[in-house]
Amino acid sequence: MNKASIPSSEPIQTQGIPNLALLIPMLSAIVAITPLAIDMYLPAMSTLASSFHSSVTTVQQSLSLYLAGYAMGMLTFGPIADRIGRRPLVLLGLTGFGLISLALAFVTSVEVFLGLRFIQAFIGAAATVVVPGYIKEVYGKNTAKGMSYVSLIMMLAPLIAPTMGSLILELGDWHLIFFILAFYASLLLVLVLTKLRMPSDTHSGARSQRSFFGAYAVVFTKPGVKLHIASGVMTSFAFFCYLTASPFVYMEVFGLDKSLFAILFSTNVGALMLANVINSRIVVKYGSRRMLKVSTLLATVAGLCLLSVNLLGLSYHFTVAALIPFMGFLGVMSVNADAIVLMKFQQETGTATAVIGTLRFGCGALAGPLLALFYTGTAVPFSALMLGAVLLVGLCQFLAHSQQKSL
Numbered sequence: 371m372n373k374a375s376i377p378s379s380e381p382i383q384t385q386g387i388p389n390l391a392l393l394i395p396m397l398s399a400i401v402a403i404t405p406l407a408i409d410m411y412l413p414a415m416s417t418l419a420s421s422f423h424s425s426v427t428t429v430q431q432s433l434s435l436y437l438a439g440y441a442m443g444m445l446t447f448g449p450i451a452d453r454i455g456r457r458p459l460v461l462l463g464l465t466g467f468g469l470i471s472l473a474l475a476f477v478t479s480v481e482v483f484l485g486l487r488f489i490q491a492f493i494g495a496a497a498t499v500v501v502p503g504y505i506k507e508v509y510g511k512n513t514a515k516g517m518s519y520v521s522l523i524m525m526l527a528p529l530i531a532p533t534m535g536s537l538i539l540e541l542g543d544w545h546l547i548f549f550i551l552a553f554y555a556s557l558l559l560v561l562v563l564t565k566l567r568m569p570s571d572t573h574s575g576a577r578s579q580r581s582f583f584g585a586y587a588v589v590f591t592k593p594g595v596k597l598h599i600a601s602g603v604m605t606s607f608a609f610f611c612y613l614t615a616s617p618f619v620y621m622e623v624f625g626l627d628k629s630l631f632a633i634l635f636s637t638n639v640g641a642l643m644l645a646n647v648i649n650s651r652i653v654v655k656y657g658s659r660r661m662l663k664v665s666t667l668l669a670t671v672a673g674l675c676l677l678s679v680n681l682l683g684l685s686y687h688f689t690v691a692a693l694i695p696f697m698g699f700l701g702v703m704s705v706n707a708d709a710i711v712l713m714k715f716q717q718e719t720g721t722a723t724a725v726i727g728t729l730r731f732g733c734g735a736l737a738g739p740l741l742a743l744f745y746t747g748t749a750v751p752f753s754a755l756m757l758g759a760v761l762l763v764g765l766c767q768f769l770a771h772s773q774q775k776s777l
Contacts, residue, residue, distance in 0.1 A: 392565060404494065406527050413539055435487050436487050447463070457566065464562065465555075466493030471490060472549070501520065505712075606730035616631075634690055642697055669699035
């Protein structure tokens with residue numbers, strides 16, 4: 371790759387690395403297998419239930435099983451990637467994901483379907499858990515810039531996946547969804563085999579020599595890491611609160627129809643994407659720590675506005691106006707919190723990614739029960755929980771700053 375094509379203000383490692391115009395979309399497409407596998411089959415839930423002569427609630431358990439399998443896969447494959455290298459894990463993950471997707475297209479019982487969905491997520495995690503490590507290898511201290519690019523592209527997956535699933539159901543039955551997922555994984559596998567050649571894939575000297583549990587011990591005992599991990603986890607909790615509560619808030623509390631809900635939901639995704647574009651442009655100048663602190667402060671202001679308009683019972687226009695910047699600031703907080711953690715490690719990036727991902731999914735799973743616990747029939751609990759999560763991020767950053775000053 372021509373180094374002259376990269377601005378001098380972006381100290382990206384270029385020797386032996388594929389063209390970024392290909393590498394970043396390829397890594398984003400690998401990460402996108404998770405939202406595609408989750409969201410593409412959602413429109414087919416009732417069709418699946420009828421096909422298996424089962425209930426929709428039983429089929430819905432496949433979503434929880436998928437998330438559980440994905441979390442366990444990350445925990446398993448993160449330290450392995452640090453020890454044997456990232457490339458074998460990408461090949462294993464894409465191959466396994468493709469084969470299980472193909473098998474899912476032929477199942478005839480709901481029990482087998484549920485089991486294969488768990489395995490699909492578990493093996494697919496082998497491919498996705500290594501992506502932040504590759505990003506760090508390319509961008510170094512500007513890892514947040516690369517993470518913004520990946521987040522920007524992969525956000526398209528959950529935005530278009532349900533629509534793709536609905537379109538597929540117009541063209542065929544639910545089996546076609548899993549054939550397409552298998553085809554998608556196969557295309558990525560070919561692309562990885564022919565185009566993904568990173569320096570770390572051939573140089574084993576920089577790989578971790580820690581044992582499986584030793585790698586986790588390094589991550590959890592590294593000074594200055596736990597508070598930043600907690601910041602990312604709380605940010606993710608706020609996201610899950612929005613994802614869980616937004617259909618209820620827009621359609622039940624404010625009485626909006628499905629079409630308007632889809633538009634408003636897409637608008638908030640657009641805010642996340644725009645925030646990642648802005649972050650990618652300015653994080654090199656200001657650094658991830660400052661970006662995290664400023665975005666946390668601004669998210670607090672937006673969160674206070676969101677809570678206030680719902681306490682006052684104002685129309686949905688005010689909730690939308692508060693949510694758009696709020697979601698954007700959450701996007702900036704998320705990528706920078708992750709980048710700060712990843713930059714702390716040279717050889718345990720896979721393990722660190724596994725810890726971040728598992729804690730995020732685990733904490734995010736609490737959003738539904740907590741929203742149910744504080745249910746009032748209004749948007750106040752949803753607003754308060756999102757604001758509370760951001761305030762906890764602010765507390766974590768204050769404590770992290772205090773610790774750094776005391777060193």
